[in-house]
Amino acid sequence: MTTTAASGATTRRRPWWRSNAAVFAYVFVLPYVLLFAVFRIAPTLYGIGLSLADVSLSGRVKWAGLANFQRLFGDSLFWQALGVTVLYTVIAIPLCLAVALVMASLVNRPLRGISVYRVIFFVPVVTSSVMSGVIFKWLYTSDGPLNAVLTAVGLPPADWLGSTSLVLPSLAIVQAWTRFGYDMLILLAGMLAIPEEYYEAAKIDRTTAWQRFWHITLPLLRPALFFVLVLETINSFQVFDHILVMTAGGPVRASYSLTYMIYDQAFNYSEFGYGAAAGMVLLVLILLISLLQNVIVGRRR
Amino acid sequence: MDRRSLLGGGLALGAGGLLTACGGGAEPDVTNTDPGQVSGKVVHWTYPMGETQQDAWWQPLVQEFTAKYPKVEVQVVQQPWTGREQALTTAVAGKSAPDVVYFNPDFVPRFVEEDLLLSLDDALGEDRSDYVPTALSAFTYQDKLYGLPLLMTIANPAYNVKLLKELGLAQAPVSWDEIRDAAKACVARDLTFANYQASDGSLNLTYYPFLWQAGGQVLSDDLTKAAFQEEPGVRALTFLRELADLKALNNAGLTQPVGKVEQTRFARGTELMNLTLDAPMPETIMAKGSVKGSQPFKDQQQVVYGSVGGLSIFKMSKSPEAAVAWAKFVTEKTTMQKFLNAAGFLPPRTSLKDMYADNEDQSFKLQFVDQVKIGVLHPKAREIIDTVRPHLQGCLLGKTDPAATLTAAAAEVDALLAR
Numbered sequence: 244m245t246t247t248a249a250s251g252a253t254t255r256r257r258p259w260w261r262s263n264a265a266v267f268a269y270v271f272v273l274p275y276v277l278l279f280a281v282f283r284i285a286p287t288l289y290g291i292g293l294s295l296a297d298v299s300l301s302g303r304v305k306w307a308g309l310a311n312f313q314r315l316f317g318d319s320l321f322w323q324a325l326g327v328t329v330l331y332t333v334i335a336i337p338l339c340l341a342v343a344l345v346m347a348s349l350v351n352r353p354l355r356g357i358s359v360y361r362v363i364f365f366v367p368v369v370t371s372s373v374m375s376g377v378i379f380k381w382l383y384t385s386d387g388p389l390n391a392v393l394t395a396v397g398l399p400p401a402d403w404l405g406s407t408s409l410v411l412p413s414l415a416i417v418q419a420w421t422r423f424g425y426d427m428l429i430l431l432a433g434m435l436a437i438p439e440e441y442y443e444a445a446k447i448d449r450t451t452a453w454q455r456f457w458h459i460t461l462p463l464l465r466p467a468l469f470f471v472l473v474l475e476t477i478n479s480f481q482v483f484d485h486i487l488v489m490t491a492g493g494p495v496r497a498s499y500s501l502t503y504m505i506y507d508q509a510f511n512y513s514e515f516g517y518g519a520a521a522g523m524v525l526l527v528l529i530l531l532i533s534l535l536q537n538v539i540v541g542r543r544r
Numbered sequence: 545m546d547r548r549s550l551l552g553g554g555l556a557l558g559a560g561g562l563l564t565a566c567g568g569g570a571e572p573d574v575t576n577t578d579p580g581q582v583s584g585k586v587v588h589w590t591y592p593m594g595e596t597q598q599d600a601w602w603q604p605l606v607q608e609f610t611a612k613y614p615k616v617e618v619q620v621v622q623q624p625w626t627g628r629e630q631a632l633t634t635a636v637a638g639k640s641a642p643d644v645v646y647f648n649p650d651f652v653p654r655f656v657e658e659d660l661l662l663s664l665d666d667a668l669g670e671d672r673s674d675y676v677p678t679a680l681s682a683f684t685y686q687d688k689l690y691g692l693p694l695l696m697t698i699a700n701p702a703y704n705v706k707l708l709k710e711l712g713l714a715q716a717p718v719s720w721d722e723i724r725d726a727a728k729a730c731v732a733r734d735l736t737f738a739n740y741q742a743s744d745g746s747l748n749l750t751y752y753p754f755l756w757q758a759g760g761q762v763l764s765d766d767l768t769k770a771a772f773q774e775e776p777g778v779r780a781l782t783f784l785r786e787l788a789d790l791k792a793l794n795n796a797g798l799t800q801p802v803g804k805v806e807q808t809r810f811a812r813g814t815e816l817m818n819l820t821l822d823a824p825m826p827e828t829i830m831a832k833g834s835v836k837g838s839q840p841f842k843d844q845q846q847v848v849y850g851s852v853g854g855l856s857i858f859k860m861s862k863s864p865e866a867a868v869a870w871a872k873f874v875t876e877k878t879t880m881q882k883f884l885n886a887a888g889f890l891p892p893r894t895s896l897k898d899m900y901a902d903n904e905d906q907s908f909k910l911q912f913v914d915q916v917k918i919g920v921l922h923p924k925a926r927e928i929i930d931t932v933r934p935h936l937q938g939c940l941l942g943k944t945d946p947a948a949t950l951t952a953a954a955a956e957v958d959a960l961l962a963r
Binding site: 299300301302384385402404405406407490491493494495496507510511512513515 | 629630633634636637654655658659660742743744795796798799800801926927930934937938941943
């Protein structure tokens with residue numbers, strides 16, 4: 244019998260991160276790590292570098308230290324963009340969550356063919372945001388279908404994208420439409436994990452459907468809700484495609500979000516360093532809010 | 545954390561180092577026209593202008609050129625108008641900029657400040673005398689020429705012939721009082737007078753002409769401070785605000801970005817005038833003869849905005865002599881005439897000034913070449929427009945009054961210019 248050579252089995256043990264199993268793991272993880280490093284980590288580091296420099300269009304790089312940030316915090320346009328972004332987030336997130344919760348509850352039943360609906364509701368997520376932006380822009384025109392419905396019911400037509408007070412809710416509706424399918428599936432998975440016994444026990448106690456929802460479903464959905472909340476926060480803070488296609492930051496800068504400002508500064512004025520500085524502020528902001536949400540919502544029992 | 549910040553710093557420095565351009569070499573000899581020596585590849589970015597937006601239109605020209613310069617390969621690339629600045633910025637930053645590009649004068653100062661354009665005084669040489677002085681000065685910055693003029697546009701107003709007759713007006717309005725009367729007549733019949741593109745239109749085509757007509761100017765003479773907030777500017781904005789309050793200006797144009805020209809009210813025949821029509825409306829959208837050009841508006845002065853289009857050459861071109869040869873070929877008399885006929889624009893060469901003798905609309909426009917204002921030639925001209933525009937939009941939507949609007953905008957522009 245061949246002796247399995249005691250290659251380090253009894254003499255010196257290899258550290259776990261050099262074991263065979265670990266090497267296998269590295270090989271499997273390597274492609275994604277490479278892609279992640281090249282397309283996520285490297286640009287972030289490059290962005291940090293850009294924000295500390297003064298870069299011109301022709302490629303000249305000058306060290307600027309914190310000058311970009313000083314200019315940023317003194318720029319009223321930055322604060323306005325930040326305000327618009329925060330306001331948009333405050334409108335979009337509850338809307339999206341509410342729609343996703345409602346749809347998840349509706350779709351959470353063992354009917355035959357229910358999976359068809361689950362797939363259909365996911366389609367907006369995979370639709371190109373530029374395309375959905377163009378279509379919604381058409382829907383929102385003053386003589387478009389939406390206003391036709393309003394006038395048919397007897398209500399006055401609304402200036403969806405042209406009014407400074409209506410433009411952010413209109414954009415929030417588009418975001419809710421785009422994202423609810425994704426959140427719905429996550430919440431659905433959370434709902435399906437809730438044991439049936441709880442509901443049966445509640446039904447025996449003759450509770451209403453709303454009471455069951457409020458006292459059983461919501462508390463047990465907490466981890467899923469937290470996850471969806473963080474995702475949606477990140478998404479709302481980074482809203483750009485729809486604004487670019489539908490309103491170009493208007494009217495009167497009412498939809499001039501922080502990401503739009505970054506794009507504007509970098510591509511229209513070639514102020515790459517300044518745009519990157521705004522990007523860094525956005526990054527820190529999203530990080531802080533996610534940490535805050537972790538403390539409040541993600542708390543374990 | 546220590547290692548990571550080191551790595552971050554190192555990467556940033558490395559990236560910065562990569563970014564640094566190699567610096568300018570010696571200036572190429574742009575007067576070299578020897579076909580035996582001029583060689584290389586020339587990429588030309590052009591934009592949709594009439595028939596020339598078809599690749600096929602350029603083929604015979606490219607063939608004619610390569611017959612003369614067999615060692616040069618020319619590639620004409622069509623680019624869209626929308627986002628042209630961003631596309632150009634991206635290309636330059638990504639080191640894939642074209643060799644020859646169609647430019648308007650307000651691009652020139654910005655790109656010259658970044659040391660990206662080749663000066664073309666020597667290349668033009670004696671041909672200079674054939675050009676209209678306005679055309680050459682439009683492309684001159686700090687006493688050097690940075691573009692070979694190819695076309696001129698005059699953005700005078702145009703009106704819908706049928707609607708004018710329906711409204712019972714003898715002729716299109718010229719003075720501001722006539723505009724007020726025409727606007728009221730339009731509103732009474734449920735039409736709009738004109739479209740004022742407040743959200744994304746260039747101020748050259750919207751506010752500036754009215755400012756100039758009132759006798760004002762955008763910047764002070766030394767170009768260091770804003771001057772539009774003075775009395776003529778307030779007068780012009782008050783006038784526009786009057787039209788907006790009368791509901792004579794199309795609401796969609798005041799609030800939202802422009803759509804395709806086919807979807808505008810003017811194209812659909814429910815609007816009397818187009819404030820600045822610098823290119824002929826395609827006949828597929830409005831039948832020939834249904835739109836006529838009218839006199840520029842007049843208040844204290846009769847002023848019209850016009851632009852010059854020309855070909856500029858990037859310094860980092862790998863074959864600058866070939867690029868210059870191609871640019872000169874496109875702008876020489878016979879080729880230019882073909883281009884202008886296909887694109888529908890006006891000639892910057894005095895030797896071509898009779899080319900439209902039998903075309904009523906174009907010869908009408910040619911009269912105003914001397915009253916034309918090219919706009920503000922300053923590296924931050926576009927930034928000034930982007931800074932002032934939302935303020936004007938807010939005023940026209942009724943949120944602020946004209947004097948306060950302009951003072952606030954002027955403060956921002958002064959800060960911008962001081963930077």
